Amino acid sequence: MGKSAxxxxxxxxxxxxxFDEMTGTGxxxxxxxxxLQDWVQAMPVELRSLKQAEAEALFRRIGITxxxxxxxxxxxxxxxxxxxxxxxxAAEWARLERGIxxxxxxxNAFLVDVYGRGEIVRAGRIPSRLVYRNEAYEKEVAGxxxxxxxxxxxxxxxxxxxxxxxxxxxxxxxxxxxxxxYMLESREIMMRMFPDxxxxxxxxxxxxxxxxxxxxxxxxxxxxxDGDPNVVIxxxxxxxxxxxxxxxxxxxxxxxxxxxQDLFVEGEYVYARTTEGPKRVDVIYRxxxxxxxxxxxxxxxxxVGVPGLMDVYRSGGVSICSAPGAGVADDKAVxxxxxxxxxxxxxxxxxxxxxxxWQCGKAEDLAYVLDRLPELVVKEVxxxxxxxxxxxxxxxxxxxxxxxxxxxxDPGNYIAQPxxxxxxxxxxxxxxxxxxxxxxxxxxxxxxxxxxxxxGLTRVALKEGSLVVNSSxxxxxxxxxxxxx
Amino acid sequence: MLLHVDxxxxxxxxxxVRSAVQSHRLTPSLCEGQRVLDWEVTVTGGTPGAxxxxxxxxxxxxxxxxxxxxxxxxxxRGRVETRDTAGVLRGLRESxxxxxxxxxxxATALDRGLRDLALSVQAAxxxxxxxQLAGAVAGAIAYAPGATHAHTTAAEALALAEGxxxxxxxxxxxxxxAQDIPARYVSGYLFADAEGAAQEAAHxxxxxxxxxxxWVGFDPANRCCPxxxxxxxxxxxxxxxxxxxxxxxxxxAGREALDVRVAVLTxxx
Numbered sequence: 001m002g003k004s005a006x007x008x009x010x011x012x013x014x015x016x017x018x019f020d021e022m023t024g025t026g027x028x029x030x031x032x033x034x035x036l037q038d039w040v041q042a043m044p045v046e047l048r049s050l051k052q053a054e055a056e057a058l059f060r061r062i063g064i065t066x067x068x069x070x071x072x073x074x075x076x077x078x079x080x081x082x083x084x085x086x087x088x089x090a091a092e093w094a095r096l097e098r099g100i101x102x103x104x105x106x107x108n109a110f111l112v113d114v115y116g117r118g119e120i121v122r123a124g125r126i127p128s129r130l131v132y133r134n135e136a137y138e139k140e141v142a143g144x145x146x147x148x149x150x151x152x153x154x155x156x157x158x159x160x161x162x163x164x165x166x167x168x169x170x171x172x173x174x175x176x177x178x179x180x181x182y183m184l185e186s187r188e189i190m191m192r193m194f195p196d197x198x199x200x201x202x203x204x205x206x207x208x209x210x211x212x213x214x215x216x217x218x219x220x221x222x223x224x225x226d227g228d229p230n231v232v233i234x235x236x237x238x239x240x241x242x243x244x245x246x247x248x249x250x251x252x253x254x255x256x257x258x259x260x261q262d263l264f265v266e267g268e269y270v271y272a273r274t275t276e277g278p279k280r281v282d283v284i285y286r287x288x289x290x291x292x293x294x295x296x297x298x299x300x301x302x303x304v305g306v307p308g309l310m311d312v313y314r315s316g317g318v319s320i321c322s323a324p325g326a327g328v329a330d331d332k333a334v335x336x337x338x339x340x341x342x343x344x345x346x347x348x349x350x351x352x353x354x355x356x357x358w359q360c361g362k363a364e365d366l367a368y369v370l371d372r373l374p375e376l377v378v379k380e381v382x383x384x385x386x387x388x389x390x391x392x393x394x395x396x397x398x399x400x401x402x403x404x405x406x407x408x409x410d411p412g413n414y415i416a417q418p419x420x421x422x423x424x425x426x427x428x429x430x431x432x433x434x435x436x437x438x439x440x441x442x443x444x445x446x447x448x449x450x451x452x453x454x455x456g457l458t459r460v461a462l463k464e465g466s467l468v469v470n471s472s473x474x475x476x477x478x479x480x481x482x483x484x485x
Numbered sequence: 486m487l488l489h490v491d492x493x494x495x496x497x498x499x500x501x502v503r504s505a506v507q508s509h510r511l512t513p514s515l516c517e518g519q520r521v522l523d524w525e526v527t528v529t530g531g532t533p534g535a536x537x538x539x540x541x542x543x544x545x546x547x548x549x550x551x552x553x554x555x556x557x558x559x560x561x562r563g564r565v566e567t568r569d570t571a572g573v574l575r576g577l578r579e580s581x582x583x584x585x586x587x588x589x590x591x592a593t594a595l596d597r598g599l600r601d602l603a604l605s606v607q608a609a610x611x612x613x614x615x616x617q618l619a620g621a622v623a624g625a626i627a628y629a630p631g632a633t634h635a636h637t638t639a640a641e642a643l644a645l646a647e648g649x650x651x652x653x654x655x656x657x658x659x660x661x662x663a664q665d666i667p668a669r670y671v672s673g674y675l676f677a678d679a680e681g682a683a684q685e686a687a688h689x690x691x692x693x694x695x696x697x698x699x700w701v702g703f704d705p706a707n708r709c710c711p712x713x714x715x716x717x718x719x720x721x722x723x724x725x726x727x728x729x730x731x732x733x734x735x736x737x738a739g740r741e742a743l744d745v746r747v748a749v750l751t752x753x754x
Contacts, residue, residue, distance in 0.1 A: 115540075142541070296507070311546075315535035
């Protein structure tokens with residue numbers, strides 16, 4: 001193992017205080033990573049830096065520089081790419097897949113219910129206040145059932161792992177989760193740079209994602225649509241941090257990328273202006289927020305929406321994906337009740353665990369949280385992107401005290417969770433290869449069928465010991481492999 | 486009571502617009518106490534969209550007008566037979582739970598003045614409390630056309646101590662919410678034979694939710710609950726959301742003039 005002395009062997013993957021996806025807890029090589037061990041050990045140090053530079057150049061050339069959904073930060077900053085793949089065995093993925101699909105189904109059932117009869121509220125399984133007083137509850141769509149009963153067509157579920165068989169959901173993204181272009185581009189770049197790896201390992205492809213997405217969107221065309229549905233992607237424009245992703249998906253699906261000004265309402269339908277004249281639009285995959293969709297229904301000052309769109313939508317002339325109002329299923333206070341949704345709507349036990357969550361709005365929970373603040377993670381109910389968040393064990397005394405004051409002043413705005421020992425995956429760092437914490441965002445597609453491409457976005461906290469994987473906080477991305485049986 | 490409505494809204498554009506889109510809540514609610522005998526809405530040069538009933542029970546109808554046009558007239562004509570229900574809204578099919586109407590909007594945001602006004606009254610009974618809140622609002626804001634404008638907030642109107650029906654309704658919604666009572670803005674028509682009838686004919690009031698009774702209308706401007714003189718059209722969080730006409734025109738920038746004529750008459754034909 002001569003090479004390990006130079007810092008490339010698995011031996012050097014130092015820490016033993018958590019679950020490493022390559023070496024477990026005991027340091028024994030786990031099967032899915034067997035071939036990667038040979039790969040990394042055989043890689044000379046010069047080649048590694050050469051390849052890393054090549055990867056970065058490729059990413060830059062593609063122009064993929066945006067921040068992941070809601071993270072803010074500098075949109076033009078290049079998000080670091082780590083070449084060491086993250087690997088799941090077929091059996092691990094099969095289990096995850098069942099859990100993800102189950103959750104996506106329950107979230108959609110919840111949405112149809114709370115905009116309909118509200119059975120789950122009547123049954124007392126979730127407090128009505130969390131649903132109907134939620135900012136994301138959209139009364140303009142109450143009583144409306146979208147085609148096929150689907151509100152959230154692309155469900156991004158953020159998952160962390162704490163052991164060989166333990167996965168927890170950190171949060172759900174039911175509106176317009178982004179980042180799938182990283183899944184596609186990471187794979188493309190890895191295949192280009194390391195074709196041998198893809199010959200030696202049997203890795204499930206992810207490049208059919210756009211085809212499945214296209215099929216999913218077409219499957220929810222309105223009843224009034226006759227013939228092949230015309231699908232478009234509605235973007236707020238090129239200054240948006242995820243514009244690259246919008247244009248990539250439009251290209252891959254072979255559909256038009258439009259801005260609000262390219263669409264107009266006439267009579268019962270929505271049309272796109274094209275060089276061949278107006279063309280009726282059946283399905284809009286929108287990447288803009290509810291509030292900006294239609295100035296005649298929501299914010300009157302919206303310049304990126306389509307006036308009259310909501311009237312056409314609600315009278316069945318066009319489908320909007322995700323459906324307006326889907327956000328009520330994915331805030332951090334409603335999150336606590338997702339396992340309850342699985343039991344209530346599906347009559348099943350949840351396959352994926354939630355992270356234990358204390359609602360600081362409840363007096364007894366707040367007391368508990370204030371008591372153990374230095375051990376806990378505290379988040380804003382509506383926050384995202386790792387901002388406005390306390391990681392107790394990593395925080396200074398002052399920070400802890402600052403949060404104590406925030407919590408006391410406005411407890412309902414916060415939730416708290418235990419600090420999880422997130423799994424690590426070997427990652428190329430300055431000194432060689434070292435374990436770094438990761439999470440996973442798979443993209444579950446819900447239309448007539450529920451489908452999941454085997455893979456997702458793996459985000460990695462590049463700072464040693466850091467548990468925050470958000471790109472705004474120094475996170476990077478990895479290719480995510482699912483091995484074939 | 487048999488009410489005749491004749492309502493014409495005319496938009497005039499200095500520079501002709503390329504197109505216009507409107508969303509209407511201009512059809513009387515399907516509820517007890519009002520029966521439509523005939524009703525017609527027309528838009529000059531307009532193409533109607535597919536109308537639908539929304540979750541709050543309102544009939545919503547989209548319209549588009551292809552340009553260039555320099556004038557668009559929206560005409561509403563019809564007859565409704567009304568009956569006094571003591572302000573209680575019954576029979577309207579809606580799926581939005583009352584609790585959803587505890588949301589603040591910029592027009593109905595609470596400030597200290599509104600909060601103090603809301604908490605200045607007390608009653609053991611919810612209905613009684615609603616009456617008292619409506620009375621407090623009527624007492625605090627004098628009817629004074631021209632003192633406020635379309636974007637005046639409840640807090641501003643209270644500070645001015647003057648306003649019109651829109652300001653009264655906004656203030657009452659804000660005060661109700663301060664007492665944890667769901668409240669909403671209602672737009673409609675009013676037959677008034679007294680002075681100022683023309684100005685009040687396109688009217689607005691508030692509905693507050695009373696467990697056991699449901700939604701109950703309160704009109705602080707007239708210190709009463711809606712009766713047979715009222716025609717209910719639609720509701721929303723505030724005036725903007727409940728507007729009978731929401732519209733937008735696209736075209737070259739230029740002056741836009743708005744002319745509204747409303748007549749509500751009674752008769753036995």
